[in-house]
Every structure is written in C-alpha cells, then in structure tokens.
Amino acid sequence: MLPRCFYPAVVFVKSEWDVVVAGGGPAGLFFAIKAAEGGLDVLVLDKKQEIGSPVRCAEGLGVDGVNMLLNAGLPDSDGWKGWPVKGAYLYAPNGRSVRIPGNGYVVERPIMEREMAKAATRKGARVLAAHDVCDVIKEGGRVAGVRARFLGEEREFRAPLVIAADGFESLLARKAGLNTFQPAYHVDSGFEYLMSGLDIDADAIHLFFGRDVAPRGYVWIFPKGDNTANVGIGIDARLDATAKQYLDRWIEKHGKDYGLSNASVLEVRGGGIPVGGFLKKMTADGLIVVGDAAHQVHPLHGGGMFLAMEAAEIAADVALKAFERGDFADSTLSEYNDRWWKLRGRSLETALKLRYAFERLDDEDFNYLVDVLGSEDVLAMAEGDAGAVRSIALRVLKDRPRLAWKFREFIGDVVMGSGG
Numbered sequence: 001m002l003p004r005c006f007y008p009a010v011v012f013v014k015s016e017w018d019v020v021v022a023g024g025g026p027a028g029l030f031f032a033i034k035a036a037e038g039g040l041d042v043l044v045l046d047k048k049q050e051i052g053s054p055v056r057c058a059e060g061l062g063v064d065g066v067n068m069l070l071n072a073g074l075p076d077s078d079g080w081k082g083w084p085v086k087g088a089y090l091y092a093p094n095g096r097s098v099r100i101p102g103n104g105y106v107v108e109r110p111i112m113e114r115e116m117a118k119a120a121t122r123k124g125a126r127v128l129a130a131h132d133v134c135d136v137i138k139e140g141g142r143v144a145g146v147r148a149r150f151l152g153e154e155r156e157f158r159a160p161l162v163i164a165a166d167g168f169e170s171l172l173a174r175k176a177g178l179n180t181f182q183p184a185y186h187v188d189s190g191f192e193y194l195m196s197g198l199d200i201d202a203d204a205i206h207l208f209f210g211r212d213v214a215p216r217g218y219v220w221i222f223p224k225g226d227n228t229a230n231v232g233i234g235i236d237a238r239l240d241a242t243a244k245q246y247l248d249r250w251i252e253k254h255g256k257d258y259g260l261s262n263a264s265v266l267e268v269r270g271g272g273i274p275v276g277g278f279l280k281k282m283t284a285d286g287l288i289v290v291g292d293a294a295h296q297v298h299p300l301h302g303g304g305m306f307l308a309m310e311a312a313e314i315a316a317d318v319a320l321k322a323f324e325r326g327d328f329a330d331s332t333l334s335e336y337n338d339r340w341w342k343l344r345g346r347s348l349e350t351a352l353k354l355r356y357a358f359e360r361l362d363d364e365d366f367n368y369l370v371d372v373l374g375s376e377d378v379l380a381m382a383e384g385d386a387g388a389v390r391s392i393a394l395r396v397l398k399d400r401p402r403l404a405w406k407f408r409e410f411i412g413d414v415v416m417g418s419g420g
C-alpha cells in the first residue's frame with residue numbers, strides 16, 4: 001500500500017477552461033457535445049455521485065429528441081433509446097379515450113445521460129461527477145468561473161464563459177445576479193413509481209385527466225416493455241394534498257384495470273417541474289442559463305428534455321461566436337436570448353395560455369372534449385395551429401359557449417393574434 005501522501009487529494013484536473021458548465025443533465029451535456037465539437041475546451045461539473053442517477057423523469061422523449069442525440073454521436077442502441085411508443089391515449093374522467101398519433105421513446109435516462117457524457121468526452125470535453133458547484137467567481141462584476149466542492153475539498157475553475165445548466169433548483173443564475181424568481185403557480189409537483197407486472201397496451205403512452213385525478217395535470221403510464229412502466233403524476237404544487245397522495249388514490253381506484261394493484265415498485269421518484277415563468281433574461285456578462293434552470297419546460301405536458309437540448313444547441317452556437325470575437329459581454333451573449341424567444345419562447349407562451357384553460361376545465365368539459373375532438377384536433381391545439389384552432393373553436397363553441405370563456409387567453413392569442 002502506498003503511503004497517504006502518494007494519493008492525489010482530488011481527481012487531477014486543470015483549473016483554466018474555455019467554458020465551465022454547471023450541471024450534467026440533458027442541457028449541460030448537450031451543450032458540452034456541441035461546444036466541444038466546435039473546438040472549445042469544456043468542463044462539465046455535476047453534483048451527483050453518478051451521471052444520470054437518480055432519475056427524476058418519466059423518460060418520454062419524442063423522435064426529434066432521439067434523432068438530435070443520434071446526430072450528436074450517441075450510438076444507435078436500444079440500451080439508451082429504451083422502448084418505442086406510437087402516440088398517446090388521452091382518457092377523460094368517464095373512461096372514454098382519444099388516441100393521438102406520434103412517435104417517441106420511453107428512454108433509459110441513466111444510460112442516455114452516460115452516453116451523452118461519453119459522446120462529449122469523445123469530442124474533447126471533460127465531465128466530472130461529484131462536483132457540487134457552490135458559487136460563481138466574479139471579477140470586475142462579470143462571471144469568471146465557479147467554486148465547487150469535491151469530496152470535501154473546495155476547488156476553483158476559471159473560464160470566460162459559465163453555463164448554468166443546474167436544473168430546476170438552480171442557484172447559479174441567481175448568484176450571478178439574474179432574476180430567476182418562479183411564482184408558485186408556475187410549479188408542478190411530480191411523483192412517480194417505476195412499476196413491474198403491469199397489464200397495459202405498451203404501444204402508446206397513457207394519460208388520465210380529471211379534476212379529482214390530477215388537478216391541472218395528469219396521471220401517466222409510460223411503458224418501458226417487459227410489463228414495466230413509469231407510473232406517475234404531475235399536479236399543481238400549491239395543493240394541500242401531495243402528488244403521492246393523488247397518485248396512490250388513483251392507483252387504488254383504477255389500478256386493477258392496468259394490473260397495477262399487484263405490481264412491484266422498483267423505484268420511487270419525485271421532483272418539481274417548472275410549467276411557466278420562462279426566464280425573460282437568460283444571459284449576463286460571462287453567463288448563459290439553459291434548460292430547467294431557465295424554466296424551459298413545456299407548460300402543458302411538463303416535458304423538458306428536448307427543449308433543454310434545443311436551447312443548449314443555440315447556446316453552444318452563440319458561445320462559439322463569442323469565442324471567435326473574444327467577447328463574452330451580456331450584449332454579445334444575449335443573441336441566445338433573442339434566438340430562443342423567437343424560436344421557442346413565444347410558442348411556449350401560447351401553450352401556457354392553453355394550460356390556463358385546462359386549469360379551468362371541469363370533468364364534464366373533459367368528457368365532452370374527448371368525445372368531440374379528434375386526434376388531429378388535439379395535435380393542432382398543442383401545436384397552436386391558428387387555422388385549425390379557429391375551426392375547432394367555431395365547432396365546439398357553438399355547442400358549448402361556456403368553453404369560450406375558459407379558453408379566452410388561448411383563443412385571443414391563436415385565433416385573434418392579440419396575445420391577450
């Protein structure tokens with residue numbers, strides 16, 4: 001055995017980088033892949049002991065997201081792609097359903113994130129687990145690096161550009177001086193069991209709606225093959241009862257229909273989901289915020305992996321330009337802000353208005369909508385297709401005028417283009 005002094009105190013790693021990324025989730029790792037591909041010297045720090053675990057996600061990812069990862073260099077393997085699904089069943093409180101088409105996967109997220117970390121490493125980035133970023137280093141008022149704790153040691157990493165990809169509980173952006181305040185009404189509480197022994201149609205995901213089922217959200221069953229599935233719920237975080245209580249109640253009432261009553265629980269997961277309040281300002285001198293840290297999650301369904309990677313790709317492109325110019329001022333980095341709001345932010349604001357409408361629906365409304373809306377209608381609404389929404393509105397509102405009031409902001413935005 002070597003004497004103690006021969007053991008290095010920390011994993012060997014240099015302290016000067018082009019970019020330091022705080023957070024090795026989909027946002028941080030996708031940024032690292034793209035920025036390293038462009039030639040930047042990138043360090044990713046994540047506080048978890050293991051990249052990818054524990055999981056706080058239902059693992060649903062559309063085919064566009066999977067293709068982004070394949071194009072970014074992940075191997076074409078079922079290991080991380082997981083289980084393919086074709087669309088979704090939406091269930092009204094009375095049990096009737098509508099099936100919407102689509103293609104996606106219920107990915108194996110721990111494997112996916114490891115593959116992302118390996119792809120980033122192949123392109124020249126360095127990823128370090130067990131590094132808890134605790135502060136930003138500021139010089140002359142601008143962000144110039146981070147401080148991190150690794151197994152009790154404090155370390156400093158300096159870089160002209162820092163990426164805050166530290167998820168929903170992000171502290172970094174706030175420490176850098178950005179306003180990251182998230183009102184409670186824009187937060188959902190998520191809870192989930194990974195269950196085995198189910199009896200479900202594993203070709204599609206299953207979403208259950210209703211005021212008593214999941215206020216403002218839904219119960220989900222995302223199949224993973226082999227009679228296994230993520231069974232979870234997302235609800236308004238301000239409610240007195242917890243997400244777990246709502247989910248357990250639903251399983252008690254309806255679980256036998258899907259073989260849940262006698263299923264095994266292999267894992268229990270939970271977490272907060274930002275469903276609105278997209279950050280207006282996501283850059284500062286030497287800093288860009290991406291993913292959940294910038295509240296870039298779809299306010300209707302709570303999916304954030306694709307949006308995190310999409311934003312990270314824009315951020316990497318802007319970072320490469322900043323390095324070309326040698327300019328990391330907010331005025332240069334704010335191109336990321338402008339591009340994200342143009343590409344995605346505005347349509348998410350419209351989706352937010354649809355969320356407000358869904359919050360007002362009662363069970364009778366859900367039953368009615370599932371009966372009268374076809375799968376194409378549901379897709380058109382989710383995509384904010386103005387022409388289609390106009391004709392749906394005319395059809396539905398003639399029958400049920402009170403829905404016009406419940407959908408007022410959405411109709412104003414999409415049909416009239418008023419934004420109100």
Ligand SMILES: Cc1cc2nc3c(=O)[nH]c(=O)nc-3n(C[C@H](O)[C@H](O)[C@H](O)COP(=O)(O)OP(=O)(O)OC[C@H]3O[C@@H](n4cnc5c(N)ncnc54)[C@H](O)[C@@H]3O)c2cc1C
Nearest residue numbers: 023025026027047058059060133167190271291292304305
């Ligand atoms: C219950 C639940 C179900 C969900 N289901 C889906 C779904 O099916 N599909 C979907 O697309 N999205 C889903 N989401 C949302 C999705 O998980 C997020 O939107 C997505 O993970 C965002 O990626 P990110 O990289 O921005 O953040 P994260 O994935 O949260 O990654 C942030 C990383 O930063 C690290 N970190 C945090 N603080 C520090 C620090 N101080 N120092 C170093 N590292 C730090 C964390 O350890 C983490 O690895 C779900 C969320 C929840 C809670």
